[in-house]
């Protein structure tokens with residue numbers, strides 16, 4: 287899913303996708319569409335060395351500032367170039383950084399999961415990946431006619447089918 291956000295001041299906290307997205311999606315890929323410099327514009331930060339279970343949370347499903355502040359040496363605020371890719375597992379505590387610059391944040395999040403166990407509410411829009419001659423490639427798309435991502439999916443699938451120029 288493509289996202290647009292505004293960089294606003296945010297409190298300290300983090301969440302695990304296993305708690306707030308779906309427990310059966312193993313990992314997510316996050317890609318910013320512009321450069322991200324900590325302190326200057328918002329991006330995605332992490333608390334590294336994640337647990338392998340769902341942490342206790344506050345009522346709004348955040349692991350809370352105490353968790354993050356007690357592990358400050360494990361907090362990682364990457365510098366990103368546009369198009370850089372990060373992957374976080376469903377147990378990886380992560381957070382959107384916020385500095386109050388009011389700058390725009392554009393990004394793409396891809397939630398990767400096996401097709402046969404994908405939760406039905408995560409299938410629109412969807413890109414299906416399989417191997418063609420041993421090479422991972424887009425083998426199909428799933429998107430209802432009025433879903434905004436339809437054009438993006440169609441062009442991605444077209445690009446994936448293009449023969450390589452040699």
Ligand SMILES: [Fe+2]
Pocket residue numbers: 301302303380
């Ligand atoms: Fe998340």
